[in-house]
Amino acid sequence: MQAVKICKDIYWVGAIDWSMRSFHGYQTGRGSTYNAYLILDEKITLIDTVKDSFADELLARISSVIDPARIDYIISSHVEPDHSGSIPRIAQLCPNAKIITSLPNGLKGLKARYGELPYEGVKAGDELCIGHRRLQFVPTPMLHWPDSMVTYCPEEKILFSNDAFGQHFASSKRFDDENDLPTVLWEAKKYYANILMLYGRQAQTALKAVNGLDIAMIATGHGLIWRSHVAEILSAYQKWSSCEVNDRAVVVFDSMWHSTETIAKTITEAFTQKGIPVSFYDIKENHMSDIVTKILDSKYLAVGSPTINNQMMPTIAAFLCYLKGLAPRNHKAFAFGSYGWGGQSIGQVEEELKAAGCEIILDKIRIPNVPTSEQLKEITAAVQSL
Numbered sequence: 001m002q003a004v005k006i007c008k009d010i011y012w013v014g015a016i017d018w019s020m021r022s023f024h025g026y027q028t029g030r031g032s033t034y035n036a037y038l039i040l041d042e043k044i045t046l047i048d049t050v051k052d053s054f055a056d057e058l059l060a061r062i063s064s065v066i067d068p069a070r071i072d073y074i075i076s077s078h079v080e081p082d083h084s085g086s087i088p089r090i091a092q093l094c095p096n097a098k099i100i101t102s103l104p105n106g107l108k109g110l111k112a113r114y115g116e117l118p119y120e121g122v123k124a125g126d127e128l129c130i131g132h133r134r135l136q137f138v139p140t141p142m143l144h145w146p147d148s149m150v151t152y153c154p155e156e157k158i159l160f161s162n163d164a165f166g167q168h169f170a171s172s173k174r175f176d177d178e179n180d181l182p183t184v185l186w187e188a189k190k191y192y193a194n195i196l197m198l199y200g201r202q203a204q205t206a207l208k209a210v211n212g213l214d215i216a217m218i219a220t221g222h223g224l225i226w227r228s229h230v231a232e233i234l235s236a237y238q239k240w241s242s243c244e245v246n247d248r249a250v251v252v253f254d255s256m257w258h259s260t261e262t263i264a265k266t267i268t269e270a271f272t273q274k275g276i277p278v279s280f281y282d283i284k285e286n287h288m289s290d291i292v293t294k295i296l297d298s299k300y301l302a303v304g305s306p307t308i309n310n311q312m313m314p315t316i317a318a319f320l321c322y323l324k325g326l327a328p329r330n331h332k333a334f335a336f337g338s339y340g341w342g343g344q345s346i347g348q349v350e351e352e353l354k355a356a357g358c359e360i361i362l363d364k365i366r367i368p369n370v371p372t373s374e375q376l377k378e379i380t381a382a383v384q385s386l
C-alpha cells in the first residue's frame with residue numbers, strides 16, 4: 001500500500017472500499033474511498049482518517065512515507081465514522097499528535113464517540129501554521145453534520161473539502177482527469193442528491209465562503225480529487241444548491257398487474273411527444289438513490305401506485321418517505337394509479353408529494369381496474385396540456 005503524491009510533500013493516504021454497495025441505504029454501485037491526506041512540513045499533519053476497518057490500509061500508506069509516530073496534528077473535518085473511525089488507533093500510535101476539530105460540535109461528537117483524547121477546538125477564521133504552510137478552517141455546518149468543516153491551504157491553493165464535492169467512486173486513479181468525467185460528475189450529483197439535497201441553503205453559504213478562495217485543487221473526503229475540473233464542480237454545486245430545475249420529467253411507479261404501469265407508459269409517451277425528456281422508473285427495478293439523483297434537477301415528477309390493502313405499495317411509500325426527507329424544491333408533481341374498489345393509494349401519494357414540498361399541477365389520475373383506450377387518451381391530453 002503506497003501513498004500517492006498529490007503535490008510536493010502532500011500525499012493521499014486514504015483507503016479504497018472497492019466492495020461497498022450500500023451506504024446506509026444509498027446504493028453505491030461503484031464502491032467508495034475514504035480519503036486522508038498527509039502533509040509533510042515542520043509539523044506533520046494528517047487530514048482525516050478512514051473507516052476503522054480500513055485503518056491498516058491508512059497506516060500502511062502513511063508508513064510508505066514516514067513513521068506514523070511522527071504525526072503532530074490530525075485534522076478531523078467531520079465526526080462521522082467513515083472519516084473519524086481510525087482516530088483512536090492513530091492517536092495511540094502518535095502520542096504527540098493533537099486532534100484538531102471544530103467547536104463546539106466536532107469536539108462534542110469526538111468526545112462522545114472516542115472519549116478523552118488530546119483534542120484542540122477551532123472555529124471560523126482560525127489558522128494553524130505548520131511550517132511553510134498554513135491551514136485555515138472554514139466551518140460548513142450541516143454540510144452534512146453540525147460539526148462539518150473544510151480546511152484551506154493558501155500556499156498550495158488546496159481545499160480539503162471532506163464530504164463536499166465528493167463522490168462514492170472507487171478507482172485506482174486519484175484524480176478527476178484520470179477517470180471518465182461524465183461518470184465522475186454523475187457520481188458527484190448522486191452524492192449531492194442523496195446526502196446534501198436537504199441542505200441546499202447551507203451549501204449556498206459554504207459556496208460563498210469558498211468562492212472567495214483561490215482554489216487549484218479540491219481534495220475531497222470521498223472519491224476523486226478535483227484538479228482539472230474545479231470550475232465545473234463548483235458550478236454544478238451552485239446549480240444544485242440553488243435548486244435549478246430543467247424541463248425534464250421523472251415517472252416513478254409500482255404495479256402488481258400492469259395497469260399502473262400502462263398509465264406510467266402513457267404519461268412517459270405524452271411527455272416525450274411534448275418534447276420533454278423523461279426518465280421512467282419501475283421502482284422494483286431501480287434504486288431510489290438513482291431516482292432522486294434524476295429528480296434533483298427535473299421540473300416534473302409523476303408518481304404512481306395501485307391500491308393494496310387500502311394503502312399505496314410499500315415500495316412507493318418508502319420512496320416518498322426518502323424523497324420527503326431530502327426536501328426537494330421547485331418540482332411540479334402529480335399522482336396516478338389503478339385500483340379495484342376503494343382506491344385510496346392515489347390520494348395518499350398526492351398527499352405525500354405535497355408533504356415533500358412538490359406543487360401539485362394535475363388532478364390525481366385514478367383509474368379503476370384496467371385503463372380503457374379512452375382513458376389513456378384523456379391522460380395523454382392532460383399531460384400534454386401541462
Ligand SMILES: Cc1cc2nc3c(=O)[nH]c(=O)nc-3n(C[C@H](O)[C@H](O)[C@H](O)COP(=O)(O)O)c2cc1C
Nearest residue numbers: 256257258259260306307309310339340341342343
Ligand atoms: C393483494 C391485493 C390487495 C388489494 N387491495 C386493494 C384495496 O385495498 N383497495 C383497492 O381499491 N384495490 C385493491 N386491490 C386491487 C388493485 O388495486 C387493482 O387490481 C389494481 O387494478 C392493480 O393495479 P396494477 O395492475 O397496477 O397492479 C388489491 C389487489 C391485490 C392483489
